[in-house]
Amino acid sequence: MRSKSLNKTDLLLSLSNLLKLNEIKNFEEESQIMIAYAGSREKFIDVKFNKINENILESIVKERLKGKPLSKIIRQKGFWKNIFITDENTLDPRADSEIIIENILNDLSSSKIKDHFFIDVCCGSGCLGISVLDEFNKSSCDFIDISEKAISVCKKNISKIKVESQSSTYISDLFTKYPVERLLQAHFLICNPPYIPTNNYYNLDNQTLYDPKIALDGGEDGIMYYVKILNYLKKVKFTGDIFFEIDPIIINNLEKFLLEKSLKIVYKKTDYRNLDRLIKITFPLTY
Numbered sequence: 001m002r003s004k005s006l007n008k009t010d011l012l013l014s015l016s017n018l019l020k021l022n023e024i025k026n027f028e029e030e031s032q033i034m035i036a037y038a039g040s041r042e043k044f045i046d047v048k049f050n051k052i053n054e055n056i057l058e059s060i061v062k063e064r065l066k067g068k069p070l071s072k073i074i075r076q077k078g079f080w081k082n083i084f085i086t087d088e089n090t091l092d093p094r095a096d097s098e099i100i101i102e103n104i105l106n107d108l109s110s111s112k113i114k115d116h117f118f119i120d121v122c123c124g125s126g127c128l129g130i131s132v133l134d135e136f137n138k139s140s141c142d143f144i145d146i147s148e149k150a151i152s153v154c155k156k157n158i159s160k161i162k163v164e165s166q167s168s169t170y171i172s173d174l175f176t177k178y179p180v181e182r183l184l185q186a187h188f189l190i191c192n193p194p195y196i197p198t199n200n201y202y203n204l205d206n207q208t209l210y211d212p213k214i215a216l217d218g219g220e221d222g223i224m225y226y227v228k229i230l231n232y233l234k235k236v237k238f239t240g241d242i243f244f245e246i247d248p249i250i251i252n253n254l255e256k257f258l259l260e261k262s263l264k265i266v267y268k269k270t271d272y273r274n275l276d277r278l279i280k281i282t283f284p285l286t287y
């Protein structure tokens with residue numbers, strides 16, 4: 001491919017055309033990411049044409065044309081302001097989830113507290129908590145996931161993005177191995193739990209099925225994790241806020257549950273595609 005190209009722009013054009021012909025939706029963006037990776041740079045703009053490894057580029061293209069998501073081939077994905085390591089044990093960070101970061105940053109900027117302590121439950125790659133820490137260097141976060149392999153990826157990201165001094169990790173089935181006294185000190189929680197109703201799981205598109213099932217299957221009605229987490233927080237008398245990622249597929253069931261439990265919704269936000277994506281719930285200061 002490179003031998004036919006005169007420069008980086010020609011290469012980008014011919015690669016984009018190839019991906020477009022093969023019906024890859026984000027053909028331009030993906031071409032730039034592929035070239036950046038094969039040129040050992042995070043950004044396409046920083047790549048030197050003569051440093052592009054043609055063999056690496058060709059093998060990425062070959063796998064991509066067989067249908068494997070690019071992030072699962074190069075084991076990394078851009079999210080918010082960083083590139084995160086991801087693999088077959090972690091959900092690839094999604095652009096839709098950036099709305100969570102945007103709103104947390106907005107809320108924290110107007111808060112008097114500058115050294116927030118928060119928990120990223122169901123952290124996977126750690127993209128949510130790490131992105132917040134990267135913006136607020138006085139804040140700290142505990143990362144919880146049931147998957148030891150996901151926590152290992154999360155640890156790599158913590159060190160890649162240099163937030164080690166602000167982070168601790170826990171392998172735990174929700175809060176079962178997490179100290180309750182620590183939970184009660186948290187100012188807020190972030191959580192993007194698995195939320196695909198079990199019956200919908202096998203109808204997911206092929207690309208999504210490359211993500212681990214444990215990161216997607218949210219039980220019969222999709223709200224199993226929300227229910228478990230909220231019931232537990234109520235039981236231990238947690239005071240503070242929780243920012244949950246949501247989806248149109250579960251919002252009716254979840255709102256019904258919140259109403260039954262008299263839990264207060266602070267706000268609900270849609271993502272860039274105008275789909276319900278974030279709900280902020282608050283627990284009272286006194287019970």
Ligand SMILES: C[S@@+](CC[C@H](N)C(=O)[O-])C[C@H]1O[C@@H](n2cnc3c(N)ncnc32)[C@H](O)[C@@H]1O
Binds near residue numbers: 094121123174193214
């Ligand atoms: C939808 S992914 C979210 C990953 C990451 N927070 C993100 O937004 O990209 C859900 C995560 O929950 C984890 N998980 C599933 N069941 C869990 C449980 N019982 N306790 C803790 N984590 C769990 C999965 O391993 C997966 O990493």
